[in-house]
Each structure stands twice: as C-alpha cells, then as structure tokens.
Amino acid sequence: MYVLYEEDGGFKAGHILSETDASLQVEAESGKRSKLKRANVLFTFADPAPSALLTQAAADAETLDLQFLWECAPQEEFDAAALAADYYGHTPTAVERTAVLMRLHSAPAYFHRRGKGMYRPAPPDILEAALAALEKKQKQAEQQQRWVDEMAEGRLPEEIAAVAESLLIRPDKNSQQWKALDAACARLHKSPDRLLLELGAWPHALALHKRRFLATYFPRGTGFPDVQIPALDRELPLSDAEIYSVDDITTTEIDDGLSVKRLDDGRIRVGIHVAAPGLSVTRESDLDKLARARLSTVYMPGEKIPMQPDNVIEAFSLDAGREVPALSLYVTADPATGEIGESETRVERVVLKANLRHNDLDGQVTEAALDDPDSELPYSDWLRPLWQLAKSLSAQRDAVRGKAENNTRVEYSFYLDGNPDDPDTPVRLVPRQRNAPLDRLVAEYMILANNLWGGLLHQHGVPGIYRSQQAGRVRMSTQALPHEAIGVPQYAWCTSPLRRYVDLVNQWQLIAAVEHGVSARLVAPFKPRDADLFAIIGAFDAQYAAWNDFQNTMERYWCLRWLQQQGIRRVVAHVLRDDLVRFSNAPLVTRVGGLPELERGAAVELDLLGFDELALEVDCRYVGPAEQA
Numbered sequence: 001m002y003v004l005y006e007e008d009g010g011f012k013a014g015h016i017l018s019e020t021d022a023s024l025q026v027e028a029e030s031g032k033r034s035k036l037k038r039a040n041v042l043f044t045f046a047d048p049a050p051s052a053l054l055t056q057a058a059a060d061a062e063t064l065d066l067q068f069l070w071e072c073a074p075q076e077e078f079d080a081a082a083l084a085a086d087y088y089g090h091t092p093t094a095v096e097r098t099a100v101l102m103r104l105h106s107a108p109a110y111f112h113r114r115g116k117g118m119y120r121p122a123p124p125d126i127l128e129a130a131l132a133a134l135e136k137k138q139k140q141a142e143q144q145q146r147w148v149d150e151m152a153e154g155r156l157p158e159e160i161a162a163v164a165e166s167l168l169i170r171p172d173k174n175s176q177q178w179k180a181l182d183a184a185c186a187r188l189h190k191s192p193d194r195l196l197l198e199l200g201a202w203p204h205a206l207a208l209h210k211r212r213f214l215a216t217y218f219p220r221g222t223g224f225p226d227v228q229i230p231a232l233d234r235e236l237p238l239s240d241a242e243i244y245s246v247d248d249i250t251t252t253e254i255d256d257g258l259s260v261k262r263l264d265d266g267r268i269r270v271g272i273h274v275a276a277p278g279l280s281v282t283r284e285s286d287l288d289k290l291a292r293a294r295l296s297t298v299y300m301p302g303e304k305i306p307m308q309p310d311n312v313i314e315a316f317s318l319d320a321g322r323e324v325p326a327l328s329l330y331v332t333a334d335p336a337t338g339e340i341g342e343s344e345t346r347v348e349r350v351v352l353k354a355n356l357r358h359n360d361l362d363g364q365v366t367e368a369a370l371d372d373p374d375s376e377l378p379y380s381d382w383l384r385p386l387w388q389l390a391k392s393l394s395a396q397r398d399a400v401r402g403k404a405e406n407n408t409r410v411e412y413s414f415y416l417d418g419n420p421d422d423p424d425t426p427v428r429l430v431p432r433q434r435n436a437p438l439d440r441l442v443a444e445y446m447i448l449a450n451n452l453w454g455g456l457l458h459q460h461g462v463p464g465i466y467r468s469q470q471a472g473r474v475r476m477s478t479q480a481l482p483h484e485a486i487g488v489p490q491y492a493w494c495t496s497p498l499r500r501y502v503d504l505v506n507q508w509q510l511i512a513a514v515e516h517g518v519s520a521r522l523v524a525p526f527k528p529r530d531a532d533l534f535a536i537i538g539a540f541d542a543q544y545a546a547w548n549d550f551q552n553t554m555e556r557y558w559c560l561r562w563l564q565q566q567g568i569r570r571v572v573a574h575v576l577r578d579d580l581v582r583f584s585n586a587p588l589v590t591r592v593g594g595l596p597e598l599e600r601g602a603a604v605e606l607d608l609l610g611f612d613e614l615a616l617e618v619d620c621r622y623v624g625p626a627e628q629a
Contacts, residue, residue: 002050004042004098006116011042011102013050042101042117043081045094057098064103070110073121080104080117109134140176147180152187156199164201168193169215194614205613206423209557213550224309227286232279236325238349241271244382245318245352246442248413249359253297253306253498254318257326257352258445260385267341268385269332272449273350274495276325277308277316278507283525287312292536295501295543300554301427302416308498316498318352326350327507327514329449335385338392343452345514358438359430365438387437390444397447397487409434412587414558423613427562429586446495447486453510454480454492460513461521463528464492465502465537476502476537502540505533556616559588563618564611572626575602581620592620603627 001016003026014026017033024036029051048056064087073083084092084100092100104111104119109130111119122130147157160167163177171178185195193208202208214222241259259271281287291307298305306313318324328348332341361378369375370387377383398404410431418425432439457464458480467474468481468491480490494510497503505526512524526533563571563586573581579595581604582588592606605623612619 001044001046002053003036003044004053004094004101005036005040006042007040011054011098011105013053015050016044039116043094043097048095053094053098056095057102060095060099061102061106064099066103066107066110069100069103070121070127073111073119075121077114077118077120080119083119144176144180144183147177148183148187151180151184151195151199154199156196156201160196160199161201164196165211165215167196168212197614204423206421206557208614209553210421213553217546218305222305224290227290227309227311229280229287229311229315230282230285232325234279234347236347236349238323238351239271239273239326239328239346241273241328241350242382243271243273243318243350243352244354244356244379245320246356246358246361246438249357250415252317253308253313254352254355255496255498256442256446257318257350258382258386258442260382262385263332267332267334268389269330270386270389270445272329272331272445272495273318273326273352274328274449274507275316275318275498276327276347276507276511277312277497278327278504278511279325279347280315281308281312281504283508291501291504292539295540296547297499298547299551300420301414301558302420302425306499307501313498318350318355320352320355323349323351327510329452331448331452333389335389335392338389338396340452345453345456345510347511347514358432358436362432362436362438367437370437383441386445387441390441393444393448394440400487401484405435414555416558423561426565427558429559429562447488447491450491450494451488453494453506454490456513457492457506457509458490460518461528462509462513462524463521463526463530463533464506464509465533465540466490466492476541478533478537501536505536553616555587557613559586560611560613560616560618562586563588563608569608570623571606571608573604573606575600575604581606588618590618590620592622595622598625 002013003016003024004011004013005026006012012028014028014036017025017027019025022038024038024041025033026036027033045053069083069087072086080101081092081097083104084097087100088096101117105113110122110127112122114120121127147160150157151160156164157180160177160181163175166172167178167181173179173182181192181195185192188195190198193212196202197205197208202211241261243257243259245254245257247254255275257273259273261269261271263269281291287309290309294305294307297307316324318326326348328346328350329343330346331343333339334341356379364378365383369377370384373384394405411434413430413432415428415430416425417428454464454466463478464480465476465478466480467476467483468479469475469483469485470481474485480492482489483491492506493500493502494506495503497507508525509520513520516523521528568585571586572584573592574584575581575595575598576589577600579591579593581590581592581595583590584603592604595604598604603626605626606620607623608618609621610619611617
C-alpha cells in the first residue's frame with residue numbers, strides 16, 4: 001500500500017511500512033525512511049507506484065482548465081476529492097485525484113487553500129485583481145528578460161541607461177532595472193560597474209570614477225549658492241612685516257605666509273601669518289553651513305572642489321600686494337638653539353610681498369645654498385634666518401621623539417596639461433623629495449604655530465580640536481594631548497582655515513582667546529564640553545577619509561594613464577612586503593603574482609602586461625632582480 005502526503009509545501013508519495021492510529025512509517029523511492037503524522041496524509045492507494053503516480057499526475061494536471069475548474073467548484077469550501085469526482089464524472093483514480101490536487105495547489109489566485117485537501121474558490125472580484133497582477137508580473141518578467149538579453153548581446157537598454165548612476169550608487173533592488181542588471185551580470189560573470197561601463201553608460205573609466213564620487217557626496221552639484229560675505233565689524237591694525245608665502249604653483253587658496261626680522265641681540269622675530277576667514281565666516285552663519293557641509297577641500301589631479309565659495313577665497317586668500325585680514329603669531333627665538341622667548345598672537349591686516357612657488361625655487365633653494373652665507377640665494381635675507389631656526393626646532397622635536405624624522409621618500413606632484421575630464425589629457429608626474437628644504441622650512445613653522453596656538457587655547461580654558469598620538473594611536477579630540485610622532489606637547493590644526501573646517505573652528509576659538517583673554521571661555525563660539533565639537537570631529541574624520549580615498553583613486557588612475565602615455569612596459573620596483581611592491585618611477589603600489597620571497601627593499605624588474613582603469617590595477621610579471629640605484 002502507498003500513501004500521498006504533503007511535505008515542505010509539495011506532494012510526495014511513498015510505500016507504507018507500518019502504521020498506527022497517529023502515524024505511519026513511510027519509505028520514499030530513494031530508500032529514505034521517515035515517520036509521517038496522519039495529519040499530513042491525503043490518501044492511500046494501491047497503484048500505480050509512487051514515482052509513476054507523481055509523474056503521470058503532474059502531466060495530467062497541466063491539461064486541466066483552471067477557469068473551468070473554478071466555474072465548476074462550489075462557492076464554499078470543498079474537498080479536492082469531491083471536485084475530482086465531479087470533474088471526471090466517476091470515482092477518480094489515484095492519478096486523477098492527485099492531478100486535481102496539484103492543479104488546485106498550483107493556482108492560489110483561483111483557489112485559496114483552507115486545510116488538508118480543502119480549498120475555496122476566489123471571489124470573482126479578487127480573482128480579477130489577482131489575474132491582472134499576474135498578467136502585469138508576467139509582462140514585467142518578459143520586459144526584464146528582454147533587457148537581460150540586450151545587455152548580453154552588448155546593447156544598453158535606454159531604461160537601464162537612464163538610471164545607470166543610481167544603479168551603482170543607491171540601487172533600488174526591487175526595481176526591474178536592477179533585477180535585469182543583476183541577472184545580466186550573473187550571466188556574463190561581470191560586476192555591475194564593469195558591465196555598465198562596457199555597454200557605454202559612461203564614455204570611459206575616468207567619467208565613472210568621478211560620477212560615482214560626485215553622485216554620492218555632491219548629488220546637487222559642486223557649486224555654491226550666492227551668499228554675501230558680511231563686512232568686518234572691527235578696524236584691524238596693519239602689520240609692517242615683510243611676508244612671503246611658499247606654495248605649489250597650482251595652489252589658489254593661500255592660507256599662510258612667513259616673515260622674519262633680525263633683532264639687535266642676535267635673536268629673530270618670526271611671524272606666522274594665517275588667513276582669517278573666521279572673522280566673517282562665523283558659527284551657524286550661511287557661510288559656515290556651506291563649509292561644514294564639505295568639511296575640507298577635495299583634491300584630485302588637475303582640479304579640486306573647494307570647501308569655501310570663491311568669494312570667500314578671494315576675500316581672505318593671502319594674495320600678494322593687497323591688504324588681507326590675518327591671524328598672526330609672532331615668536332621671538334634664538335635661531336642657533338631654537339629657544340623660544342615671548343610669543344604674541346594678533347588679529348591684523350597684512351600685505352604679502354610675494355607668493356613664491358616651489359616650482360620656481362626648489363632647484364635653487366638647496367641645503368648647501370642655505371647653509372653657505374656666501375652662496376647666491378634668492379630671498380636670502382628671508383630664507384637663511386628662517387632656515388637656521390627651522391633646523392633648531394626640528395632638532396628639538398627629534399630629541400623629544402627620540403629619533404630623526406624619516407622624510408627621504410620621493411613624492412610626486414600631478415599636472416594635467418589639458419581637460420581633466422579627458423583621459424587622453426597629457427599627465428606629468430614631477431618628483432619631489434619630502435625633505436626638500438622649502439618643504440621642511442614651511443612645515444616646521446606650521447608645526448610651531450599649531451603647537452603654540454593649541455597651547456594658547458588650553459591656557460585660556462577654551463576648547464579646541466586637537467590631533468594627538470599616544471602609544472601609536474592617532475586621534476582627534478578636544479583635549480590638549482601630546483603628539484608623540486611630531487614631538488610636541490599639543491597639536492591643533494590651525495593653519496589652513498580656507499581648506500579645512502577643523503582649522504576654521506579652531507580659528508574662531510583663537511580669535512576669542514586673543515580678544516578676550518581669561519574670559520574667552522565664556523564668549524568663545526564653542527564652550528567647554530560642547531557636544532557639537534564632538535559631532536564635528538566625528539563628521540570630519542569620516543568625510544576627510546572619503547576625500548583622501550577619492551584623491552588616492554584619481555592619483556592612481558592618472559598613474560596608470562601616465563605609464564600608458566609614456567609607453568612604459570618595464571619598470572623597477574622595490575619590495576614592501578610579501579608580493580607588494582612600489583614602483584621607483586611613479587607613486588604606484590601594487591601586488592605581483594608569482595613574486596619570489598625577497599627582503600624588504602629588494603629591487604626587482606617587472607614587465608607591465610596590461611592596465612585595468614576601472615579596478616585601477618596593473619598586471620605585472622616578475623622578470624628578475626634589478627640593480628639597486
């Protein structure tokens with residue numbers, strides 16, 4: 001004897017081995033034995049064999065007219081066996097009874113299940129709505145399949161192209177377009193971004209990288225609304241210092257400049273002058289909201305997305321030859337020992353004599369020229385005393401750190417000689433040593449300002465945003481804690497208020513400390529334990545990391561373009577660890593499959609076999625060891 005029963009939402013049949021009032025022992029055709037509750041039994045039968053029953057019934061079920069069954073069925077609940085008897089006009093065979101069961105079970109729009117073998121026909125209005133929904137779903141499935149077929153054949157459907165950007169950035173995974181794209185990717189074994197790029201949703205990988213970033217972080221565009229700059233509410237004294245700035249030739253936001261004056265006692269008075277947008281861009285103003293939304297300028301080869309609107313940059317950038325508000329730190333020091341005497345911070349107007357550029361000076365301003373008083377050197381009266389003190393300050397920090405800074409790695413500046421949106425634009429990689437004298441000189445005075453100004457905030461009990469490093473961990477906080485890697489007791493970013501929001505916040509606090517002294521903590525924009533400072537830190541950390549990731553992405557892209565434009569097919573690289581190497585002629589780090597186990601720093605020759613501008617990978621083959629330069 002055999003039995004038909006329900007299991008896991010379907011029908012199964014098996015041979016009865018034994019039975020009790022409550023259960024049966026059943027053996028399936030596979031040989032698997034199981035205990036079956038009588039509540040799951042539909043009926044027993046003598047023939048045909050279980051496998052034949054299910055096969056024949058499934059075939060017969062497809063021939064049954066659903067509409068006719070629905071019209072014949074009673075309006076109330078009914079037993080499937082009774083409907084089978086009415087349909088066939090005789091006591092149904094096991095196959096016929098099973099066929100009706102399968103047909104009813106497969107059509108929930110027509111028949112609602114009400115228990116074991118029991119069903120009820122759907123009311124006419126509900127059936128009509130259900131059938132309309134099924135028809136719509138079928139049409140959608142057909143449309144979706146057409147899109148999949150088109151993409152598999154190398155054509156991009158208009159409906160997919162129209163939402164290509166959102167399919168990558170914030171896809172609606174219930175939409176037909178996403179389901180079609182996902183199915184096409186599965187069929188072709190490609191990622192969504194690669195398939196869409198190959199189908200022409202973007203003209204090239206450069207456009208995809210940029211659009212993905214802009215759609216995520218600048219969905220309304222990178223422009224600014226028209227916001228006027230409030231006039232200054234105070235008259236500022238004019239400094240008589242002779243001030244110069246030093247920046248890359250592409251820099252348009254001149255944040256800082258330096259001045260120096262020799263004193264009669266052999267000491268010098270150094271001025272560190274920082275643009276002061278904080279005088280007009282005040283907390284919770286419209287301009288503040290614009291800057292806070294971006295938190296930092298976004299940099300990439302050939303272009304940037306500024307944190308501040310153009311009119312703010314134009315008003316406060318320390319461009320040579322005009323009076324500009326500034327926050328100035330004046331420090332008296334012995335250049336030979338680096339001993340700092342008195343220091344003073346002023347809010348004033350400054351006039352820069354010139355905006356100097358690394359590109360013009362780096363070749364002339366060498367350590368040898370700086371250290372030799374008889375050597376010809378441009379701006380020698382300004383550079384040499386600043387250099388002497390900078391070396392002494394650096395030595396003091398090295399003593400605190402317990403070691404000298406390692407700044408020997410070559411860095412590269414990227415220059416695009418044309419449209420930054422065109423991948424065929426010529427790109428130039430210009431190497432620069434991290435410890436180039438002008439770099440070291442400017443960096444030393446920015447460290448000094450960030451250290452002393454952080455101490456000034458702490459002295460007056462005015463909260464600020466500090467960067468610290470202790471036990472190897474770098475973090476931002478409102479506490480004046482040591483930065484062990486730099487070798488200073490505290491370090492607050494203060495010297496780039498046109499480009500970093502943290503610096504702008506600290507500038508507000510510094511202005512309050514300068515103007516109100518011991519009572520500054522009562523009038524500063526941010527009071528002690530202000531929760532908004534912690535919110536700024538959290539937002540800045542996340543967004544600054546995203547900006548850096550994008551900058552790294554674009555620099556890596558243009559590295560690949562440079563290698564191809566130069567026709568470079570073999571390079572020397574140095575092992576960092578395992579199979580990770582750094583190219584010697586470009587700022588590119590990559591993995592090399594099949595690289596033998598070598599010591600860190602070992603030089604190797606690599607053949608460049610191909611470039612993937614979407615994944616930003618270069619396919620390399622190990623050739624052999626290279627001679628060390």
